[in-house]
Amino acid sequence: xxxxxxxxxxxxxxxxxHHIPTIPAVLAPLLRxxxxxxxxxxxxxxxxxxxxxxxxxAQCLQMANSPLFGRWQKVDSLHGAxxxxxxxxxxxxxxxxxxxxxxxxxxxxxxxxFWEHALGCALVCRHLARNISYxxxxxxxxxxxxxxxxxxxxxxILPKEFAAAFELARSEGIPLHEAEQSILGFTHCESxxxxxxxxxxxxxxxxxxxxxxxxxEARDHAGLVAxxxxxxxxxxxxxxxxxxxxxxxxxxxxxxGFAVLSQQCRGLKDFDWARLTFELDSYLDEVHSLVxxxxxx
Ligand SMILES: [Fe+2]
Ligand SMILES: [Fe+2]
Numbered sequence: 001x002x003x004x005x006x007x008x009x010x011x012x013x014x015x016x017x018h019h020i021p022t023i024p025a026v027l028a029p030l031l032r033x034x035x036x037x038x039x040x041x042x043x044x045x046x047x048x049x050x051x052x053x054x055x056x057x058a059q060c061l062q063m064a065n066s067p068l069f070g071r072w073q074k075v076d077s078l079h080g081a082x083x084x085x086x087x088x089x090x091x092x093x094x095x096x097x098x099x100x101x102x103x104x105x106x107x108x109x110x111x112x113x114f115w116e117h118a119l120g121c122a123l124v125c126r127h128l129a130r131n132i133s134y135x136x137x138x139x140x141x142x143x144x145x146x147x148x149x150x151x152x153x154x155x156x157i158l159p160k161e162f163a164a165a166f167e168l169a170r171s172e173g174i175p176l177h178e179a180e181q182s183i184l185g186f187t188h189c190e191s192x193x194x195x196x197x198x199x200x201x202x203x204x205x206x207x208x209x210x211x212x213x214x215x216x217e218a219r220d221h222a223g224l225v226a227x228x229x230x231x232x233x234x235x236x237x238x239x240x241x242x243x244x245x246x247x248x249x250x251x252x253x254x255x256x257g258f259a260v261l262s263q264q265c266r267g268l269k270d271f272d273w274a275r276l277t278f279e280l281d282s283y284l285d286e287v288h289s290l291v292x293x294x295x296x297x
Contacts, residue, residue: 026053027098034091041087047079050094059097060090066290068123068283069093088138096122096145102152109155109166113243116291118145120240123283124231127276132267140227143208146201147228150192150209151176157191158184166242173247175236177213189213215256223264226257238280240287 030049034041051057057078064081065074069089075081082090096119103111125144129137154162161184169179177187193210201209204221208228211218218225233255236246252258252273262268 026050026056027095030091030094034087038087043079043082046082046087046090050078050090056094056097060093062293063093063097063290064090066286068286068290092122092126092138092141092145095142099145099149103155109163110243112291114148114151116287117235117240117242118148119291120235120280120283120287121145121147121228121231123287124234124276124280125227127279128231128271129227131276132261132265132271134223134227134261134265139204139224143205143224143228144231146196146205147208147212147232148188148192149195150188150190153191153195154180154184154188170244173244175213175246176242187213215260218260222260226260226264229257230255230261234276234280238277239284240280 026049030046033045033049050060061075061078061081063069064085069085069092075084081093085093099118103114122141122144125140126137128134129140134140151162154165162180165179165183166176168174168183169176172179177189180187189210189212193206196206196209204224207218207221208225211225212228212232215222215225215229230252233250233252235241237250239245258268
């Protein structure tokens with residue numbers, strides 16, 4: 001199939017909405033509820049929403065017990081998790097578990113490695129956001145988690161062609177989006193943009209999904225896109241890259257995202273990158289075992 005024909009197939013399938021993953025049922029009401037001011041939130045109500053999906057509830061509990069979410073004491077009920085961790089973290093956790101279930105189970109690539117990248121990127125985004133005084137670390141987490149949504153679309157719609165692109169990227173040690181461009185004629189940014197529209201994601205998340213590999217094209221939310229670009233790069237160069245490591249040297253300080261973000265966040269110029277890279281290594285084992293455990297739930 002030519003790349004033009006492949007792209008046409010993608011667009012047709014997306015328009016026909018066949019095989020397109022839908023946003024997990026529990027997440028839409030949960031995220032809507034969590035938009036309310038903190039003083040109007042009720043622990044019982046949040047527990048009830050999550051409990052509607054038994055497997056999501058079990059996954060949330062597992063994640064709530066991970067040190068990655070700051071929990072060092074065992075939590076054994078959903079209610080306890082919400083009280084102990086707070087609404088924001090529970091919303092992060094519920095969203096993470098919800099999107100984890102989107103990947104086709106019999107997939108051409110290692111689903112576990114893919115979600116390790118997504119979860120790793122979400123954690124790095126939040127960590128970086130907090131340390132440079134970016135105004136919304138919760139949004140940064142969500143943006144990191146969802147940035148590669150287009151890969152899920154490619155896997156559902158063009159599994160064989162995507163597998164060929166993935167194999168090219170892995171064998172050559174090149175970025176996945178470059179391999180997609182040469183084999184499919186488009187990248188997961190384009191397919192992700194279509195799914196983000198379909199899901200009616202917030203405009204800032206849509207822009208992240210669509211432009212995280214071309215941050216110079218970001219318009220209204222360039223700061224968030226920049227944060228994700230840098231965090232994504234860090235993950236890809238440190239063993240959280242869908243099961244292979246890119247074969248190249250990158251200077252983070254020369255990236256488009258760095259220039260954009262340093263204008264918005266004064267804390268960035270003093271940020272300790274060496275320390276983050278060191279901390280990232282300590283995340284690796286935890287992210288690996290957490291994703292593996294949740295994926296088997
Ligand atoms: Fe990407
Ligand atoms: Fe990525």
